[in-house]
Amino acid sequence: MSSQDSASVVPLRFQASAIASPPSNDASILIFGASGDLTARKLIPAVFMLQRKEYLPANVPIIGVARREKSHEEFRAEMKESLSKHVRGGITDAEWETFSRRLFYVCSNLDEGADFGPLRKSVEEIERQQGVAGTRVIYLATDPKLFLSSVEALGRADMIPPAESPRRLRVVFEKPFGHDLNSSRELSHSLGRLLREDQIYRIDHYLGKETVQNILLFRCGNTIFEPLLNRNHVDHVQITVAESQGIEAGRGGYYDKAGALRDVLQNHVLQLLCLIAMEPPARFEADAIRDEKLKVLQALSTNGSAISEWAIPGQYTAAEIGGKPVPGYLNEERIAADSRRESYVAMQVQIDNWRWGGVPFFLRTGKRFPERISEIAIQFKHPPMHLFQTVECVGDMCQFVGAQSNSLVFRIQPSEAILMSVSTKRPGMQYQLHSVTMDFQFEEAFGGELPEAYERLLLDVLRGDSTLFTRSDELEEAWKFVTPVLDFWESQSVRPEPYAAGTWGPAKADQLLAASGRRWRKPTASDVPKH
Ligand code: BG6
Numbered sequence: 001m002s003s004q005d006s007a008s009v010v011p012l013r014f015q016a017s018a019i020a021s022p023p024s025n026d027a028s029i030l031i032f033g034a035s036g037d038l039t040a041r042k043l044i045p046a047v048f049m050l051q052r053k054e055y056l057p058a059n060v061p062i063i064g065v066a067r068r069e070k071s072h073e074e075f076r077a078e079m080k081e082s083l084s085k086h087v088r089g090g091i092t093d094a095e096w097e098t099f100s101r102r103l104f105y106v107c108s109n110l111d112e113g114a115d116f117g118p119l120r121k122s123v124e125e126i127e128r129q130q131g132v133a134g135t136r137v138i139y140l141a142t143d144p145k146l147f148l149s150s151v152e153a154l155g156r157a158d159m160i161p162p163a164e165s166p167r168r169l170r171v172v173f174e175k176p177f178g179h180d181l182n183s184s185r186e187l188s189h190s191l192g193r194l195l196r197e198d199q200i201y202r203i204d205h206y207l208g209k210e211t212v213q214n215i216l217l218f219r220c221g222n223t224i225f226e227p228l229l230n231r232n233h234v235d236h237v238q239i240t241v242a243e244s245q246g247i248e249a250g251r252g253g254y255y256d257k258a259g260a261l262r263d264v265l266q267n268h269v270l271q272l273l274c275l276i277a278m279e280p281p282a283r284f285e286a287d288a289i290r291d292e293k294l295k296v297l298q299a300l301s302t303n304g305s306a307i308s309e310w311a312i313p314g315q316y317t318a319a320e321i322g323g324k325p326v327p328g329y330l331n332e333e334r335i336a337a338d339s340r341r342e343s344y345v346a347m348q349v350q351i352d353n354w355r356w357g358g359v360p361f362f363l364r365t366g367k368r369f370p371e372r373i374s375e376i377a378i379q380f381k382h383p384p385m386h387l388f389q390t391v392e393c394v395g396d397m398c399q400f401v402g403a404q405s406n407s408l409v410f411r412i413q414p415s416e417a418i419l420m421s422v423s424t425k426r427p428g429m430q431y432q433l434h435s436v437t438m439d440f441q442f443e444e445a446f447g448g449e450l451p452e453a454y455e456r457l458l459l460d461v462l463r464g465d466s467t468l469f470t471r472s473d474e475l476e477e478a479w480k481f482v483t484p485v486l487d488f489w490e491s492q493s494v495r496p497e498p499y500a501a502g503t504w505g506p507a508k509a510d511q512l513l514a515a516s517g518r519r520w521r522k523p524t525a526s527d528v529p530k531h
Helices: 003-008 037-052 072-086 091-100 115-132 144-156 181-192 210-220 250-275 284-297 442-446 454-462 472-491 507-514
Strands: 027-032 060-065 103-107 135-140 166-175 200-202 234-242 313-319 320-321 324-326 344-351 361-366 373-380 392-394 397-401 405-415 416-428 434-443 498-499
Touching: 027 115, 027 454, 037 060, 037 072, 037 091, 037 405, 072 091, 091 103, 103 200, 115 234, 115 397, 135 144, 135 454, 135 507, 144 166, 144 181, 181 472, 200 416, 200 472, 210 250, 210 405, 210 416, 210 442, 234 250, 250 284, 250 313, 250 361, 250 373, 250 472, 284 320, 313 397, 313 472, 313 507, 320 442, 344 507, 392 434, 434 442
Parallel strands: 027 060, 027 135, 060 103, 135 166, 166 200, 234 361, 313 498
Antiparallel strands: 234 373, 313 344, 320 324, 344 361, 373 405, 392 397, 405 416, 416 434
């Protein structure tokens, strides 16, 4: 049997939505919080790119909703400006002509107790004009305090269609979805009384990133890696979401209440962990995938040690980066002078199941790292014996070293790549080892720019595909895991460990790995070779 023949007997299990298909043209998109930063920086550019790539039928209206009085024309002018800032290479007159025709603005009070009756009338009028009466997507790009009251107001205005209605409603929630286990449960419970789970789309924009989507494809589309991803071959896994920036202007108020654990680890980092550690799903379908991710979260454990042993908070202090002084966390705008909020967190966790039992997973995220780098690094075990050795010298000190252990790295940003390090022979008369990197680079391989996460996610909402969105039970499990840490830090008034801005985090986080003879990676953009 040829390889083609054998491929054809493998059962083909995908759902239609897994194939890129344009959404129906019978849809409208409402963005609540249309005056905000997210709308200008991410959402409108993402919708624009969908139009440019011909995923968005011309009649689909985009209706901005916010408190401020504004005409359609004023809204269009604002959005034109943000497109010119946020779409690389700018936009053409013809593109703007088509795009501006789909932009509308409706002023509405969004506060608790708001009456959406007038909003409904205006929206229906626009939809009638555009000839759409099918799916209504409502993106809540608002303060999370308004999530529940907005949905309640939708209910009062009869804007939540029942299951049997030909109209469909999909409500998209930005994070944070709750502040801890209880608040997230309460929110889920209250929303659950008004919306069905299939109407709720909880965004985690990391799931919209190309390399992140590629994790499952890489694992399940190749036969050679999956058999190695388990406790027999893997020494440990490191997941890093490192940002070089400090607290961006205008975000201090939010960040000082959230901190690195709530802001990024509870959602983006744990989602990455799920994708790398989950079992392959039986089908490529939203619930089959989310069932497997859920099992990873349920198996998360910490080996019973005290929280202070495996969860290390950090806070950056003032330093010079590239010759320029940068303020410490406590001196950032709208941060309390005595804040105990962590701008960094590192954790050692385990996944107690047959595949991963005993393999440490080291997680870290935070602000003011030396570089903006996100990656998952799988560090394989050392070869069982050192048949070959090589001499390595640092200054006058030389020593024999054996082969390095292999690593497989999913580089999520800045340059998306998959990197595999292997040992090879250095050319010459002796058996000298040399570690080389085999790489696959997305932009190099496919050319052009990769789609922005929000493009993919918005398209999926229009298609009704919730694969890349977090289900309520996943969310609850993630909060269940992190809430005891937050409670411990709060109740014990734990002060985060200081680290100088522009470094890899506090020394105590190094000890997490050093205790077992391991080290954090120090990834850099130049790990991705230039060809
Ligand atoms: C957001 C966090 O969810 O993710 C921000 O709220 C963080 O604090 C951002 O900066 C990081 O996303 P990205 O895509 O830039 O890595």
